[in-house]
Amino acid sequence: MRTEQPKCTARFxxxxxxGSRLWHRTPETEHHLTVSVDTEPEPAGSKAEPDETPGAxxxxxxxxxxxxxxxxAALLAAMAVAASMSREDxxxxxxxxxxxxEAIPDIRLRSxxxxxxxxxxxxxxxxxxxxxxxTNCPDICPISLGTLAASLQDLGNDVANRVDMVFVTADPxxxxxxxxxxxxxxxxxxxxxxxxxxxxxxxAQDMANVPRAQLAEPDADGEYAVGHATQxxxxxxxxxxxxxxxxxxxxxxxxxxxxxxxxxxxxxx
Amino acid sequence: MRxxxxxxxxxxxxxxxxxxxxxxxxxxxAAVSVRDPAVGAVPTGSAALYMTVENHxxxxxILGASCECxxxxxxxxxxxxxxxxxxxxxxxxxxxxxxxxxxxxxxxxIMLEGLEEPLEAGGSIRVTIRFDRAPQRTVxxxxxxxxxxxxxxxxxx
Numbered sequence: 396m397r398t399e400q401p402k403c404t405a406r407f408x409x410x411x412x413x414g415s416r417l418w419h420r421t422p423e424t425e426h427h428l429t430v431s432v433d434t435e436p437e438p439a440g441s442k443a444e445p446d447e448t449p450g451a452x453x454x455x456x457x458x459x460x461x462x463x464x465x466x467x468a469a470l471l472a473a474m475a476v477a478a479s480m481s482r483e484d485x486x487x488x489x490x491x492x493x494x495x496x497e498a499i500p501d502i503r504l505r506s507x508x509x510x511x512x513x514x515x516x517x518x519x520x521x522x523x524x525x526x527x528x529x530t531n532c533p534d535i536c537p538i539s540l541g542t543l544a545a546s547l548q549d550l551g552n553d554v555a556n557r558v559d560m561v562f563v564t565a566d567p568x569x570x571x572x573x574x575x576x577x578x579x580x581x582x583x584x585x586x587x588x589x590x591x592x593x594x595x596x597x598x599a600q601d602m603a604n605v606p607r608a609q610l611a612e613p614d615a616d617g618e619y620a621v622g623h624a625t626q627x628x629x630x631x632x633x634x635x636x637x638x639x640x641x642x643x644x645x646x647x648x649x650x651x652x653x654x655x656x657x658x659x660x661x662x663x664x
Numbered sequence: 665m666r667x668x669x670x671x672x673x674x675x676x677x678x679x680x681x682x683x684x685x686x687x688x689x690x691x692x693x694a695a696v697s698v699r700d701p702a703v704g705a706v707p708t709g710s711a712a713l714y715m716t717v718e719n720h721x722x723x724x725x726i727l728g729a730s731c732e733c734x735x736x737x738x739x740x741x742x743x744x745x746x747x748x749x750x751x752x753x754x755x756x757x758x759x760x761x762x763x764x765x766x767x768x769x770x771x772x773x774i775m776l777e778g779l780e781e782p783l784e785a786g787g788s789i790r791v792t793i794r795f796d797r798a799p800q801r802t803v804x805x806x807x808x809x810x811x812x813x814x815x816x817x818x819x820x821x
Contacts, residue, residue, distance in 0.1 A: 533710035533775045534742070535749060538817070541704065541810025581707025581782070606747040614753060618777070620740070622750025625770075642749070642770055643817030 488655075489648035490629065490638040492662040499523065499630040500602035504563065504591040507576035512589055514561065515634065521557035522656055523630040524640075527600060527608060529566035529621045530578040535642050539627065544583040546649035555585070557657055563589045565608035565623045567596055603628060631656055638662040695721035696759065696798040701805040703776070704813050705785040710734075712773040713791060713805060714816060718764045725756040725796040726774070733789045735778030742771050751775075756796065769817045783807045 499515055506512040514523065524543070528536040540562070547555040562579060564570035567590050570578075575588040591599070600607045605624035613619040625642035629652075638656070640648070656662075701715040711734075717726070729737040740751045749770065757772050759765050767773050774793070783789065785807050792802045 531709055533706075533777075534712040534740075534751065534769055534773060537704050537706045537711070538769050538810050538813050541706075542814040545809065545811040578708060609745065609748060609750060611750065611752065620751040620753070622743075622745055622748040624748050643814060645814045646811040 486651065488638055488662045489652045490640040490644065490662070491626075492638050492664045493636065494664050497604055497628070497636045499634045499636065500599070500604075502563075502589075502599045502602055504589040504595055504599060505572070507572045507579070507588040507590070509572055512587070518559040518561070518587075519557065520634075521632050522559070522653070524558060524560045524627050525563070525603060525630065526561070526625075526627045527563045527565045527596075527603075527605060527623050528625075529564055529608075529623065530570050530574055531566065531618070532621070532623075535623075535625050539625070539642060539644075540579070540582040540586070542644065542646050543627070543649060544586070546646045546653070547583065549646065550650055550653060554653055554657060558653065559587060560585070561587045561589060563596065563599060565596060565600075566610070566621045567591060567593060600624070629656055631661075632659065695719065696724060696795055696801070698793070698801060698803050701791075701803050702808045702813060702816070703783060703789060703805050704810040705783050705807050706779070706810070707782045709779065710775055710777045711779060711783060712740075712769070712775050714767050714769060714773060714813065715803070715805075716764055716766050717759055719759040719761060719798075721761065722797065723761045724759040724798055726759065726793060727756055727796055728794045729774045729776075729791055730794075731776055731789055731791045733780055733783075734776035735780075736776075737791075738775050738777065740773055740775050742773075759795075766818075769813055771818065785809045 502514040504512055506517075514525070526539065528539070530536070540560075543560060547558060547560075560583065562575075564575055570590060572588070572590060575590060579586040579588045589599075590596075597607050605626070605628075608621050608623040611620040611622065626639040627644070628636050628639045630636045638652070640652075697718045697720070699716040699718065701713065703711050703713050713729070726739060728739065731737060739754050739757050741754050741757070743750050743752055754772075757765070757767070757774075765772075774791070776791075787807045789805050789807065790802055791805050792800055794800045
């Protein structure tokens with residue numbers, strides 16, 4: 396009685412190092428691996444009793460089991476490698492990804508032209524960046540606005556025209572619409588400046604979920620500093636912020652993240 | 665159309681920084697030396713001066729500064745108050761003995777107020793700094809692109 400050597404073939408779509416003795420590359424494609432091991436006979440392929448086949452000896456069964464376990468382990472390892480590779484394919488976000496996404500608040504203030512401005516209705520909606528600050532700010536605001544402006548210029552109009560940068564003054568007493576407009580024009584004439592009453596500004600900060608700004612005691616000349624939240628919040632076109640950009644965000648960070656956010660890529664914690 | 669102040673290549677500004685830092689560093693025997701001074705290319709208002717001050721002697725402090733480019737100069741430290749950064753005026757920025765003190769964005773700095781003209785990247789301003797013990801020094805401070813100063817923020821995202 397002739398017993399055919401049964402054949403078990405497993406194929407993997409995972410490219411793995413070809414060092415394993417168990418695996419060899421198929422002629423059809425380099426990315427598919429074929430594994431051939433002795434195992435139970437095919438029911439239709441043989442009339443012999445399983446015990447009589449050479450492949451069914453107790454020693455052979457132990458060996459087959461070991462080989463199959465080895466193949467399974469190798470397959471799992473290959474899948475783990477593939478999974479980690481796919482994670483590395485998506486670069487890390489440069490901003491700070493929020494644990495809980497935040498909906499864009501319906502902040503209603505006035506823009507530097509004196510007209511009412513709604514953060515939800517009067518932005519183009521592709522990507523809205525929101526920051527609170529003040530024009531006498533010597534340190535945080537110039538670096539934040541200057542870095543973003545330079546990044547948008549480097550990225551070009553295709554990107555820049557789809558980004559609404561909204562700067563809300565936390566110092567409405569000194570930042571008149573004219574002062575605010577002149578200040579922002581020094582960075583980017585497309586930057587949107589918003590102002591309102593102190594109460595409206597405070598409410599806007601609450602709605603944006605940032606701590607309220609504080610006004611320091613005036614000095615002898617009546618000048619005072621304003622402490623304020625420094626992050627820039629990024630709301631995507633679905634009206635959701637999933638990432639914020641803390642003070643110190645570099646131009647290379649903006650240039651890496653802005654196109655991805657505009658493409659609708661979703662930052663996940 | 666986007667109006668942005670003219671950019672100067674990073675290489676050029678780095679070169680200027682190196683040369684000027686070499687000048688301002690002064691004699692190696694000085695009790696206090698200033699490294700990597702920088703100010704941002706701000707269009708209006710006020711500007712912060714950043715630098716690293718090395719004190720090779722006993723405890724000292726920065727007491728003040730002056731610049732022809734500004735009506736006033738004052739000293740500030742920055743405090744984090746529950747998520748907001750608050751600039752707080754101070755009489756002195758301490759320079760502990762035999763140590764190096766960084767004046768970096770988001771931290772202690774010398775603030776120039778009432779700038780006479782916009783600061784243009786690639787240019788420089790002369791600032792005189794007064795110390796408690798060391799003799800005052802006049803430092804040539806290169807004007808940097810603001811985006812380049814973001815690199816000096818201590819806590820990057």
